[in-house]
Amino acid sequence: MSENINSVKITGWSYRGLNVPDYDINLSDPDSKRNFSLILQLSGQGKTTTLNLLRYSFYNFLDEIENKQTRKEAFDALNNKENPNEKGEFKLFIKLNNEINYTINLKFDFKDYKIEYFTIAGDGVGSDPGLNLPESLKDHISAEFIKKSFFNLELADELFDEQEKETDKTIINICKLYFLEKIGNAFDLYKKDFESKTGNLKVSNEELISFKHARDKIENQLNYVTKKENDFLEKRKMLKNELNSLNNEEKKIRQANNQINEKLTAAEEAIRDCENDLSDSFNNCYNFLKNPMKFSNEYFSLLNNFEKNLTKMGIPKSVGESFFSELIESEECLCGNHMNEKMKESINQNKLKFLTDETYNVLNPIKVKITQTTSVEKSEFDIVFKELTKKMGDLNKAKTKLSNVTKSFDQDRIVEIRDKKSEINQKIEPINEFIDNIINQKWQDTDTPNTESKKSLEKQLSNITKQIEEATDTVKLGKQIDLIKKYLSEIKKDSLDEISNSIIEKINIEVPRVLKYEPIFVKSIKNKITFKDRTGASQGQKVRITYLFLIALLNRSSLKFPFIVDSPATAIDDLSKEEVAKSLANYIDSQYIAFLLTPERDDFADVLDEELKKNINLIVAFPKNKYTENLIAQAKEFPDNTEIEKFTNGIVSYNRDFFYSFRGRSNKIRD
Amino acid sequence: MSIDPKIIEILKRKILDENQDMEISQILENWLNELDEGKKDLNQEDKIKAILDKINV
Numbered sequence: 174m175s176e177n178i179n180s181v182k183i184t185g186w187s188y189r190g191l192n193v194p195d196y197d198i199n200l201s202d203p204d205s206k207r208n209f210s211l212i213l214q215l216s217g218q219g220k221t222t223t224l225n226l227l228r229y230s231f232y233n234f235l236d237e238i239e240n241k242q243t244r245k246e247a248f249d250a251l252n253n254k255e256n257p258n259e260k261g262e263f264k265l266f267i268k269l270n271n272e273i274n275y276t277i278n279l280k281f282d283f284k285d286y287k288i289e290y291f292t293i294a295g296d297g298v299g300s301d302p303g304l305n306l307p308e309s310l311k312d313h314i315s316a317e318f319i320k321k322s323f324f325n326l327e328l329a330d331e332l333f334d335e336q337e338k339e340t341d342k343t344i345i346n347i348c349k350l351y352f353l354e355k356i357g358n359a360f361d362l363y364k365k366d367f368e369s370k371t372g373n374l375k376v377s378n379e380e381l382i383s384f385k386h387a388r389d390k391i392e393n394q395l396n397y398v399t400k401k402e403n404d405f406l407e408k409r410k411m412l413k414n415e416l417n418s419l420n421n422e423e424k425k426i427r428q429a430n431n432q433i434n435e436k437l438t439a440a441e442e443a444i445r446d447c448e449n450d451l452s453d454s455f456n457n458c459y460n461f462l463k464n465p466m467k468f469s470n471e472y473f474s475l476l477n478n479f480e481k482n483l484t485k486m487g488i489p490k491s492v493g494e495s496f497f498s499e500l501i502e503s504e505e506c507l508c509g510n511h512m513n514e515k516m517k518e519s520i521n522q523n524k525l526k527f528l529t530d531e532t533y534n535v536l537n538p539i540k541v542k543i544t545q546t547t548s549v550e551k552s553e554f555d556i557v558f559k560e561l562t563k564k565m566g567d568l569n570k571a572k573t574k575l576s577n578v579t580k581s582f583d584q585d586r587i588v589e590i591r592d593k594k595s596e597i598n599q600k601i602e603p604i605n606e607f608i609d610n611i612i613n614q615k616w617q618d619t620d621t622p623n624t625e626s627k628k629s630l631e632k633q634l635s636n637i638t639k640q641i642e643e644a645t646d647t648v649k650l651g652k653q654i655d656l657i658k659k660y661l662s663e664i665k666k667d668s669l670d671e672i673s674n675s676i677i678e679k680i681n682i683e684v685p686r687v688l689k690y691e692p693i694f695v696k697s698i699k700n701k702i703t704f705k706d707r708t709g710a711s712q713g714q715k716v717r718i719t720y721l722f723l724i725a726l727l728n729r730s731s732l733k734f735p736f737i738v739d740s741p742a743t744a745i746d747d748l749s750k751e752e753v754a755k756s757l758a759n760y761i762d763s764q765y766i767a768f769l770l771t772p773e774r775d776d777f778a779d780v781l782d783e784e785l786k787k788n789i790n791l792i793v794a795f796p797k798n799k800y801t802e803n804l805i806a807q808a809k810e811f812p813d814n815t816e817i818e819k820f821t822n823g824i825v826s827y828n829r830d831f832f833y834s835f836r837g838r839s840n841k842i843r844d
Numbered sequence: 845m846s847i848d849p850k851i852i853e854i855l856k857r858k859i860l861d862e863n864q865d866m867e868i869s870q871i872l873e874n875w876l877n878e879l880d881e882g883k884k885d886l887n888q889e890d891k892i893k894a895i896l897d898k899i900n901v
Contacts, residue, residue: 177881178882307882308882308883308884309880309881309882309883310882311882312879312880312882313882348848348850348851349847349848349851349879349880350851352847352876352879352880353851353876355879356872356875356876356879359888359892360892363888363889363892649901650896652901653896653899653901654896656899656901657868657895657896657899660858660859660862660864661872663858664851664854664855664858667854667858668848668850668851668854671850671854672848672850675850729848730848731847731848731880
C-alpha cells in the first residue's frame, strides 16, 4: 500500500454501550464528491461525547491523562449515565485517498479505566491490536493537529489570547514547521555520536565522561522543565477556558439582571400608573356616591319633584314669609307629601329662620343642583364601578409582576461564580509565576543543573557543549551545525511570518462579506489575532474570524483531513450564519462534519444545502425513550431513510424533510 | 502529501542569500518531503554529511 496519504474521509461510526444511543451513523459519499455532513441532535444528547470519541479515534488522549481522578472523569463522561456499563465500544470507519478503507475500533473498560485499540486495514476481516494508521498519517496526527481539526468554540477565545500564543502554535503544527526543528535535532544527535567516536581527545576519558554526565544532567533537567512548562501551559489553557465560560455565564446573568433592573423600574412605574388610575376611579365612584340622585332613581324622582314644586311655588325672597304662611294652609307640601299637623307646626316654628337671605342662598344652589343633575342609566353606573374593580385588579397584577421580577434576580449564582473564579485565579497564579518568571530567570554563574530556569539551563548547556567540542576537537563541526541550525531557525521564523501574512490576506478578502455590517480587518496574527483600528471584538465577531482563520490555514495543508465542528453556528447572528455557511461551502476543500442544535439550523444548514446544490448529508439522531415520544411520532411521519426500529434505544434519520422539520419547519429548500 | 510550498520557497531563498551551495537546499527540501511522507528510512546521516560537506562557515 502506498504510504502517500493525501486525504482522510470519515464514512461513519457506531456506538455501543456508551453515553450515546447504540446506533450507527453513515456518511454517504456518492462518487467520492460529498464533503459535507450536518448532524442534528438534541442538547445534552452526545454531541460533545461524539466529538471526543472521534478525537480519541485518531489520538489516544486518554492515555496521556496521568491524574487518576481526571482519567476516571474522562472515562465516566463516555459511559452511559443512566445504566453505566462495564464495557463500551466505538468504531470509526474512514477512507484514505478515497479508496482504502480503515476501521478503528476503540474498546473501553469502564471498570479499570482502560482503552484498547484495534485497527482493520483495508477490507480485511482480521483486526490488529493498536492504533495502526499509516506512518505518514501518524506524523501528521499530533495532539495539536487533532485539537484544531476537531474544533469547538473554545478555540475562538484561545486565538485572541496573547499569553497562549495559540495562532503561532496552530500554524507551526498545521504547516509542519516543526519539521525544521526535527532536522536541527538530527544534527545534534549526529554531533553527539561523532564526539563519542572521535579519537582526537584533548582531555582524559574520565574528564570527557564527566563533561558528558554534566551535559546529560542539564539536558534531562531541560526536558523536565520543558515538559512542566507544556503541562502548565495546557493546564492554564484549560483553567482559562473554564474562566471564560464562567465569565460568559456571569455576563449573561448580569445582562439578565440589567434587564431585570429595567423590568423592575417598569414594574414600579406600572404600579404607580395603576395607583393613579385607581385613584381616578375612586373619584368617579365618589362622584356618584356623594350625589344620591345619581345612584338611586327614587331619590332622583323625589328631588326633582321637590325642585319642580319649588319652581312652581316661586319662593321669591321678598314674599317668602307670606309664601310659608300660605304653605301652612295648603293640603300638600312642596315635596308633594300630604301636609299634616306636625309639618304645619314645624314650618310655622321655623318659617322666620327659613325666610332669611341665608336660607334662600342655601335653597337656591340645591335647586340648581337638582336641575343640573340628569338621570343616569344603570349601565353608566355599572361601568364606573366595574372600572374601579378592574383598576384594583390591574394594581394587584402589577404588584405580582414586581414580585416575580425580584425573585428572578440570581444573586446566589453570581456569588458562586465569583468564588469559583477566584479559586481558578489562585490556581493560575503559580503557573504564571513559573511560565513568566521562573523559566525566564537570567543565568548566573552560580546556577546548578537543578534550576528550573530554561534560560539558565540553555546557557549551561551551551557552555558544556563548547567544552565538549574543545575536548573532542569538534569545534569546527560545532560551528557548522550551529550555522545550519541558525538557518533552519530563520527559515522557520520567516515561513511563519509569510504564511501568517498570506492567511491575514485571505481572511481580510472575506471580511466584507462575512462581517458585512461590521467589517473588522485583521492586522496581525502574531501570537494572537489583533484587529486594525480597534482593540477588541464581540464573541460573534471572534467566532467568524476564527472560522476564516481555520479555513485559510487548513486549506494550506496538503493532507485533506476532516474538519469537525461542535455547534458551528452558535453565538453568531442569522446574517453571519449565512455568510459563514457560504464561506465553508465555497472554500473548504476537506470533509466538513458539524454537530448542530436546532436553533443553529436555520440560515446555516439551508444555506449550505443551497450552496452545495444538495450534495450534503442531513442527518437527525436522537435517543428513543419515554421523553422523546413526540419526536418518535414526528420521525414516523418521515419513514423514508429513517431508521426507527433498527436500533433499540435510538433513531437515526437521513430524511431531508425530517431534518428541516425536526422541532420546527424551515420554509427554505426541501426535496 | 507535500510540504507547504512557502517553506520550500523560503528555504531556497535563505540558502541563496547566505551564498551557500544550492545543493544544501535541495537536500533539505527532500528531507522535509520525506518527513512529510512519513518515510521511515531517512538516511539522515548521509544527508547531514552531505550538508556538512557543502556548508561554508
